[in-house]
Amino acid sequence: MQRLRAGLVGRLRSCFVRTQTWQQATKYVSAVASDLPRRNGWTIAEYVGDRSPDRVQRLLNRAVWDTDAAMSVVRRFVVDELTTAARRRRRGLVVGALDETGQQKRGTATCGVKRQYMGCAGRVDNGINTVHLSYVREGVGHALIGARQWIPAEQIDDVDTAAAMGLPAGLRFGTKGHLAIDICADAYADGVRFDVICGDEVYGGCTQLREFFEQREQAYVLRVACTFMIESGARVRLTCQQAVQQLVGRDQWEVRSAGTGSKGQRWYAWAQIATASPHHVLLVRRHLGTGELAFHYCYQPQGQRAGVTRLIRAAGLRQGYCVNLVTLCDGVDELG
Template sequence: MNRARWDTAGAMSTIRRFVVSRLDAAARSGSLTVGVLDESGQEKKGVATAGVKRQHMGCAGGIDNGINTVYLAYVRAGAGHALIGARQWIPAEQISDPVTAITTGLPLDLTFATKGELAGDLLREAYADGVRLDFVTGDEVYGACTSLRAFLEEHGQAYVLRIRATFTLTLGAGTCLTCEQAVARYLKQKHKWTIRSAGDGSKGERTYAWAWIATASPTHFLLIRKHRTTGELAFHYCFVPDGHPVTLPRLIAAAGLRWPVEESFEAGKSLFGLDKSQVRLYEALRHLVLVMAALAVCVANAAAARHCTDTQAMTPRHPDEQPPEDLGLIPLTVAEIKHLFNATTTPTSSLEHAAHWSAWRRRHQARARWFHHRARLATAYSRSANKWRLPY
């Protein structure tokens, strides 16, 4: 892979256009398209790899030695999601040290860029390929990047970016408050909060209390999410250009579509070896491109088969409801698509055998989901009977 001659950027562009066209074809008209920015790490033991440094690693749960890569994921509501761009973050000291730069294969024209700036580069490439996004989302790393927010606003791109509680906002009459102070001043009354779902999780809908506050700018808003049990707050800084629809449910839907990127990371790592590269040079990005291509193929097939393979029974409406005789099957997933592909390419595997076990797993998962929904209903009814209410 180090010695091969190929166009890494061109290969990534092909994957990007493939994913967008296939997911758009499988989606219902009008469903949201969201670009999600996030980074994923890979732990390393030595110091001879491009980009390696002691830094915060989400996979390690804290500070550890490793490398970080910034990704752009394309999420189409109701259809699927996949990774469509990647840029490895390289520390400034490696770029400025000529010996390290040569031994790790860094390009001669490489300059230092923050994760927010790398995210901007990924979006530029996506726009050049004709990718159109309703919203861009990301965590606090990207919400705190002033240059990234300015880039998005210059391009008229709506965004819902996570920010810290200490982020300062300019509200009406020029009042400057932190997010926490704004909530304490303007959201004391319970009727200002609304309970809405942020999307479906593995065990049912993920419901939170939500509220929003208008800023001094007519295009900027503060979106607040409150956990219904712990009361923990999460803040989102939102921008919606003039002439675009802006409603609380729409912003909530965009914020809820940030989490699928974690599923893409999990599938990429557990199914295709996204974090298993042993390449030390900067060209290790080629390994990521190949993994993204494999993931894209499975995602596209899962999206195309989603509606015709989803036979799940209706979710229960009462905690005493008895399950139907046939609870159906969940739709084909990326993991199941990979199992079936493997069965067709391995001489010793039987496609009939693989299909049988695939159906068994999907039936078992449909049954587990149905009972998870019923258990959640039972908990809600029990709390209501005891006159206990979830906090707003």
């Protein structure tokens, strides 16, 4: 692990003009990747041997480096290392998992902070949300390869607020779906390829994101709301809820595992509903205990492998591997 970390920070050197800034960033990375129970300015300073948090805060608040280039380096590094590891095993699916992570924050000075639903807290609270993309290799591992912070429109549109928060001139508001397009476009530009892209309802409900993937012949399995409209094979428009009500008999449901979780295999009943498009299906997941339903709108390009097994594997990988950044960001209030 130390060898891999050293290789990564070595590649990052070109993203920094000053050697001292890169060296401080190297120390910061070592602290963030450590087993510190809480990561804040003081604990990181103590871990890396600094007298105070000043150097860490200077790195995060005022130091200059090419953040886009750094993210590209990380992205290429992750893909290279996981691809190398996968060569020693039977090839599994390569999944891009879109998700967002909330972080509670007090005050109003930090860009992006507002009262909104925070998944980390399970309620509406003051905080920020960040959209991220994980690169998942089935049976090998996963890592983050892209991220964009969601900034509310009212902060961007208010000139005084935007200036006080340090928002760049010309910044335009983007929904989480639009941010996902930007993140995936960066990944494609770096040569990253996925068998399937997965995401929850925030992304499945974004028409522009689905069109973006379909224009690039990118297969996807995206969660959608029960009110999401599909066109059935009989050319009738139905909500997902209405479509599943037309399933008759147990033989249209198949019990399969969505993968291994913390308590063993995650078993669900699954059904596949055809649509008017030969490339789109609705995949329905039913909880065996509660009967709760989850809907996945799926796209398979011409000539690519189809089948419910592949779709279930992809949906299960997203559910099992979406990375939670709450622990990583713990204590960031004191960092700036």
